[in-house]
Amino acid sequence: MPRFFIEALRKRKEVGAVAASSKYLARAMTDPISDDRSSQRVLEVGAGTGAFTGHILDRLGPGGSADIVELNPKFCDRLRKRVVGPWSDQASDRSATVIEGCIEDAPLEPGYSTIVCGLPFNSFPPGVASRILQQLVDLLAPGGTLAFFEYAGFPTLRCAIPGPWQVDAKAHRASLRDLSSTMTQQRRFVLRNVLPAWAVFLRSQGV
Numbered sequence: 617m618p619r620f621f622i623e624a625l626r627k628r629k630e631v632g633a634v635a636a637s638s639k640y641l642a643r644a645m646t647d648p649i650s651d652d653r654s655s656q657r658v659l660e661v662g663a664g665t666g667a668f669t670g671h672i673l674d675r676l677g678p679g680g681s682a683d684i685v686e687l688n689p690k691f692c693d694r695l696r697k698r699v700v701g702p703w704s705d706q707a708s709d710r711s712a713t714v715i716e717g718c719i720e721d722a723p724l725e726p727g728y729s730t731i732v733c734g735l736p737f738n739s740f741p742p743g744v745a746s747r748i749l750q751q752l753v754d755l756l757a758p759g760g761t762l763a764f765f766e767y768a769g770f771p772t773l774r775c776a777i778p779g780p781w782q783v784d785a786k787a788h789r790a791s792l793r794d795l796s797s798t799m800t801q802q803r804r805f806v807l808r809n810v811l812p813a814w815a816v817f818l819r820s821q822g823v
């Protein structure tokens with residue numbers, strides 16, 4: 617059985633998906649990196665088995681660097697051996713580091729031009745989700761972009777269908793609205809993914 621699926625079953629809340637993201641979602645999510653010619657510092661959060669990581673590394677220009685934060689030790693092992701290691705052997709003028717642990721405790725300096733986030737915010741308690749989102753916004757450089765994704769229709773259904781999840785879903789939606797009120801928001805629909813998803817881009821104010 618593929619590693620992602622096994623870990624998704626073992627750590628359902630942490631992984632928050634049954635399949636790794638598709639290359640179509642990966643392309644959409646990593647698109648802001650190409651706009652980003654000078655001093656590229658990229659942060660990836662919740663890298664899983666590396667569905668976005670290879671695309672991030674491919675887009676890094678000379679002198680660029682990527683910090684890749686992942687909580688699951690098995691995924692980190694795989695990222696180092698199969699994705700970052702082979703890439704580093706050929707990319708002497710750029711760098712990538714896998715940081716094992718949760719994003720809340722990761723020792724990161726602000727100033728990222730792009731943050732690509734794969735965290736399953738809809739599986740987290742809303743307080744945790746909004747704290748992490750604020751942390752990521754604070755890590756952006758002026759004019760930087762935070763990209764994350766949501767499965768299409770899922771947040772709307774969680775808000776609309778009565779149940780114990782509804783309060784959390786509405787709180788998450790409200791905190792996202794507050795956070796994005798000071799940023800420029802764009803969304804791109806990606807059909808070819810299990811499940812179809814919206815890539816959401818929040819761009820911070822420039823200097």
Ligand SMILES: C[S@@+](CC[C@H](N)C(=O)[O-])C[C@H]1O[C@@H](n2cnc3c(N)ncnc32)[C@H](O)[C@@H]1O
Pocket residue numbers: 630631632633635636637661662663664665666667668685686687688691717718719720733734735736
């Ligand atoms: C939905 S999966 C996304 C994986 C991959 N980016 C993709 O799209 O296929 C979410 C990933 O976030 C990781 N994760 C969950 N909570 C985390 C946290 N607090 N800090 C860092 N990574 C976390 C999980 O281990 C999992 O690999």
